[in-house]
Amino acid sequence: MKTLANTPAWKALSEHLDAMQATSLVDQFERDERRYEKFQLTAPGWFLDYSKNHINDESMQRLVALAQAQGVPEKFAALFSGDIVNPTEGRAALHSALRYQGNEPIRVDGSDVMPGVRAVLDRMATFSTKVRDGAWLGFTGKRITDVVNIGIGGSDLGPLMATEALQPFAHAALKLHFVSNVDGSHMVSTLKKVNPETTLFIVASKTFTTIETLTNANTARSWFLESDAAESDVAKHFVALSTNAEKVAAFGIDTNNMFEFWDWVGGRYSLWSAIGLPVMLSIGPDNFQRFLQGAADMDEHAKNTPLAENMPVVLALLTVWYSNFFGTTSHLIAPYDQYLHRFPAYLQQLTMESNGKSVHVDGSRVSVSTGPVVWGEPGTNGQHAYFQLLHQGTRLIPADFILAAESCNPCGNHHELLIANCLAQTEALMKGKPTSEVVAEMQAAGVSTEQIDALKTHRTFDGNRPTNTLLTQRLDAYSLGALIALYEHKVFVEAAIWDINPFDQWGVELGKQLASAIYDDMQAAVQAGKPVSSHDSSTNGLINRINSLRNHLA
Numbered sequence: 001m002k003t004l005a006n007t008p009a010w011k012a013l014s015e016h017l018d019a020m021q022a023t024s025l026v027d028q029f030e031r032d033e034r035r036y037e038k039f040q041l042t043a044p045g046w047f048l049d050y051s052k053n054h055i056n057d058e059s060m061q062r063l064v065a066l067a068q069a070q071g072v073p074e075k076f077a078a079l080f081s082g083d084i085v086n087p088t089e090g091r092a093a094l095h096s097a098l099r100y101q102g103n104e105p106i107r108v109d110g111s112d113v114m115p116g117v118r119a120v121l122d123r124m125a126t127f128s129t130k131v132r133d134g135a136w137l138g139f140t141g142k143r144i145t146d147v148v149n150i151g152i153g154g155s156d157l158g159p160l161m162a163t164e165a166l167q168p169f170a171h172a173a174l175k176l177h178f179v180s181n182v183d184g185s186h187m188v189s190t191l192k193k194v195n196p197e198t199t200l201f202i203v204a205s206k207t208f209t210t211i212e213t214l215t216n217a218n219t220a221r222s223w224f225l226e227s228d229a230a231e232s233d234v235a236k237h238f239v240a241l242s243t244n245a246e247k248v249a250a251f252g253i254d255t256n257n258m259f260e261f262w263d264w265v266g267g268r269y270s271l272w273s274a275i276g277l278p279v280m281l282s283i284g285p286d287n288f289q290r291f292l293q294g295a296a297d298m299d300e301h302a303k304n305t306p307l308a309e310n311m312p313v314v315l316a317l318l319t320v321w322y323s324n325f326f327g328t329t330s331h332l333i334a335p336y337d338q339y340l341h342r343f344p345a346y347l348q349q350l351t352m353e354s355n356g357k358s359v360h361v362d363g364s365r366v367s368v369s370t371g372p373v374v375w376g377e378p379g380t381n382g383q384h385a386y387f388q389l390l391h392q393g394t395r396l397i398p399a400d401f402i403l404a405a406e407s408c409n410p411c412g413n414h415h416e417l418l419i420a421n422c423l424a425q426t427e428a429l430m431k432g433k434p435t436s437e438v439v440a441e442m443q444a445a446g447v448s449t450e451q452i453d454a455l456k457t458h459r460t461f462d463g464n465r466p467t468n469t470l471l472t473q474r475l476d477a478y479s480l481g482a483l484i485a486l487y488e489h490k491v492f493v494e495a496a497i498w499d500i501n502p503f504d505q506w507g508v509e510l511g512k513q514l515a516s517a518i519y520d521d522m523q524a525a526v527q528a529g530k531p532v533s534s535h536d537s538s539t540n541g542l543i544n545r546i547n548s549l550r551n552h553l554a
């Protein structure tokens with residue numbers, strides 16, 4: 001069995017751990033005046049301060065040695081050159097080709113994918129411009145005012161997050177809606193807001209077999225046809241984003257209205273492909289090009305920068321350091337930017353679907369823990385909710401704070417307050433508040449000795465909680481593209497270190513199969529008028545109770 005923990009690079013880190021746990025972050029800053037200068041990096045669009053972490057020069061050298069020993073540079077080279085880096089599905093993972101700005105060919109199975117990539121981007125731009133300019137007309141001759149994207153998982157989270165993040169650049173007369181959940185309420189409540197004459201539906205599904213998406217798309221089509229529209233009008237109101245032309249045609253969408261992508265694009269990495277069409281419709285082809293450029297520049301940074309100065313590599317190494325050596329199990333994403341309110345959810349899928357694995361690439365069991373739980377909400381809201389646990393809970397939770405120096409909506413002193421809150425939190429998480437300071441403060445306020453004794457421990461903050469701060473000039477298409485690519489590569493480097501495959505998702509596939517079995521059993525029980533007995537007693541009991549609540553069984 002492979003044991004990462006027995007490798008010299010891993011052992012070197014284990015031996016170093018005690019020394020790092022024995023010193024606090026505050027001590028580290030006191031000992032080294034140049035700490036902030038030392039532990040910072042720049043990459044396209046972004047500056048990273050990682051000085052508030054449990055590291056010193058020695059830690060970084062040992063972590064970088066681990067990345068080297070686990071073949072991160074070679075694995076990056078394999079990723080970018082279209083090798084089969086997803087062996088369980090026999091596929092390359094070439095999301096970088098979707099945003100590549102150079103002139104070199106990028107080959108999969110010997111053929112250059114770039115002409116196809118650029119042809120689809122051109123078709124997307126022509127189509128988007130027509131819709132945005134009001135030249136694409138609905139069946140009664142009116143311009144499109146609403147776009148409903150129907151997709152789930154990778155065909156929803158990325159476009160939704162980016163459309164929200166780039167609101168300041170959105171077309172003023174085009175409203176974007178996203179329907180993902182098979183819960184009929186999602187579709188029904190969206191349809192209440194739109195008019196069939198002026199709505200464009202985008203059915204986004206890589207496989208075009210996903211039950212949620214097909215169910216929602218069927219409902220949307222029926223709703224559309226219940227208006228005065230004829231079957232022949234569907235072509236003006238429905239387009240598909242998929243790799244599966246056959247299934248698109250079988251569903252009844254003209255393949256002339258299909259924007260294609262390829263099986264070497266993973267669902268959660270597909271935002272840069274045709275799946276980005278809603279984003280392009282919202283922000284326009286020029287801004288979408290800036291979005292691709294930001295990601296492409298981050299790709300070049302990841303590919304060409306030495307490990308110790310490589311931003312995704314350093315962020316990944318810090319996650320490995322905390323997950324595997326400090327025993328942390330979760331990682332907070334705290335964007336201090338309201339437009340990034342869906343970014344934690346997007347990263348949750350990117351990280352947890354990619355690195356939620358228990359076996360190595362060769363199928364043997366891993367011997368160390370892999371991807372952490374990723375979660376978060378924008379600041380400052382989080383401060384009034386879960387931050388309590390970060391400050392005074394028993395768990396250590398490393399966090400990434402994400403901030404722009406300038407607001408997209410300058411307004412009074414809002415942005416200065418937002419910045420102050422963000423910086424105050426990272427400082428407080430690091431410094432804490434010692435009991436001596438609490439006591440002195442209370443004494444100065446004239447609080448009685450008894451009261452001080454009763455309250456001082458409650459008011460004490462241990463501090464020593466690590467954070468990264470990611471800073472950009474302004475959140476725009478370029479910096480957002482770069483930020484997403486940064487995290488994509490971070491996740492890839494973590495997987496490279498743990499020697500797991502970040503590009504498959506058998507757990508997601510399992511969910512798809514299980515639901516259809518229960519669906520069939522429920523329907524069969526209703527028809528036969530008999531309770532279900534083929535599952536465990538809990539599942540049988542729940543199915544039968546639900547059927548009875550729905551009045552199907554007496």
Ligand code: G6Q
Nearest residue numbers: 153154155205206207210267268
């Ligand atoms: C992403 C996953 C998953 C997928 C959805 C939708 O990496 O594979 O989230 O995107 O299940 O799949 P389709 O796009 O095929 O409908």
